[in-house]
Amino acid sequence: MLLQKGYVTTRRRIIIAGLILFLVLYVFTSWSEPAEDISCHYLEVDDALPSADDYSFSPSDKSIFFHETSCTANLTSRQSCAIESAARAHRYFEIHVLFSSPVSEATLHESNLKELTIFDNIRFSRIHIVKYAEGTPVADLVKSGALNRTQWKISHTSDVLRFLTLYKWGGIYLDLDVVVARTLDHLAKNWAARESNTAVATGALAFSRDEIGRSIATATIREIQTNFRGDKWGYNGPGVITRVLKKMCTTNNVTLMSAAYCGGFEVYKPEFFYPIKWQQERNILRRAS
Template identity: 60%
Template sequence: MFLIKVLKKYRKIILIVFLIVFSCIIITLTDFLPDFYFIHWNDLENLSCHHTDAEDVLPSAEDMEFPSTIFFHETSCKGGLDSRQACAVESAARAHPYWDINVLFTAPATEKSLKKSTYLLKELNNIRFYRINVIQYSKGTPLEAFVARGALNRTKWRISHASDVLRYLTLFKWGGVYLDLDVVVARPLYSLSRNWAARENEYSVAAGAMAFSKDNVGRYIAEAAIRDIKRNYRGDVWGHNGPGVITRVLKKICSSGDVSKMSAVTCKGFEVYGPEYFYPVEWQRALVYFEPGELSNTGSYGYHVWNHFTQHFRVVNGSPFDSLARKYCPIVYKVYSKDFV
């Protein structure tokens, strides 16, 4: 009886608390309302900067027409490149002097934040920096409503999942080559197929280096990837929206669902290269890049150094990453000197 009396007395308060809790769950776990910046997991993952233009000095990518070329995405709020990212960009530019290398920032960039990054432009005139507003960038695409409803905010890994979605959106819009900002390019990609990705291992196709051309094969894969993101996006699984997308798409279109058997022959013209092309060191052994020694595989097209797992390791003299940087991004290596991390 006592409990019933208490419930009756405070039923309005209980109802209000219930509605608040229920609303928070709906907002956090669904696309019910857009862009709740105040709901974030930590300050590093707060990407409200994606929706401001304060002090931005970069031209807008929405106003451009890109030929098939190389794209990088920087999706944090720092508005510039750190030493490893700048190394990746320089290495791509040196290997492809006749291709434009486009770095797309989702945050405003200032003269100060770009200061060291712009050293790249002094000797390498094929590097371009652009700003994209994620909502504007997705307009007119199948992901317009998905992005506008704030889906990219409802994830534990906002920076990484924004990059995951935007790489597929960029390849859908323009075609070309996408590279992660932790890939040191060692060989020109001209000789590779028009449409390709590479296996990370025998179970998964990776998304750190991909090419979708504007031909029928490339358009088919790009559209399938966008549809997969709309249907299967998850903010609670690390690799679900990056390598998960291309792996799921290829398992559906290839004649064999066995990742190790995927190739242009089995995947309707879409080539799937082996790990040795871009991932000669698996992520579980990524520390190898930062310890003194040499790599056993020296013929890769690029070296993905797994920055998510290695970002806190310093680059020491005589390590494989130190050797790669000296050879493939000498400007950055010189500019950053002892600050090269």
């Protein structure tokens, strides 16, 4: 009788332990983010946009670039607002919106993209990422499929492409959530902005085609070529520009970085582009709701 009771108790413990393990695995898989799919970057079908991969794509010296690296093949209202704000504030600039995925004729004429076609300075183009990187320091990195092996495929693709685009063409890069409140042409020719006392951000960058711009563009793309990491979220974005500027400005103190210390490359204070810390965003939105 005692043996039978002990057997039942042990069996009960095993069942309970199994249920706990099942619940832990269920919660973990439910809360973890789904794997990002960027297979669209390698498709060459149903594409209504001109290519930005070859010699026919020739942006002007006054260009602002946006990159759309998800596979939605469209723009959200907020993204459209960001692009429109840049176009309205910079009538004499070319505003280039570069899609990493195919965009169909239907999407081009029946979506948020249609609303932006009324602006004669907005241009949509398609990037085939392997071709786009050919002949650059990151060609082998991109061709190796390294961007497909990171946890943050969309974000890391965006990180690489912003530096690659500025390396290839020069100009201004803006994230698709940057709404321009006033023209940027009163700023220095080459600039970035701090997001904190420890890091320079990459949501807004300007590398011109002059000697200073070419120097910083080459240094950042070489940094990605040599030190790309797929296991750290910000390593290939803010991490790149921060590490490069620490060498260029010969200081590890980000708050001291300025044109005077950085060979003519300007580093603006957080209030220029990042007045609200990303850590505070949820609290502000919660209070506003």
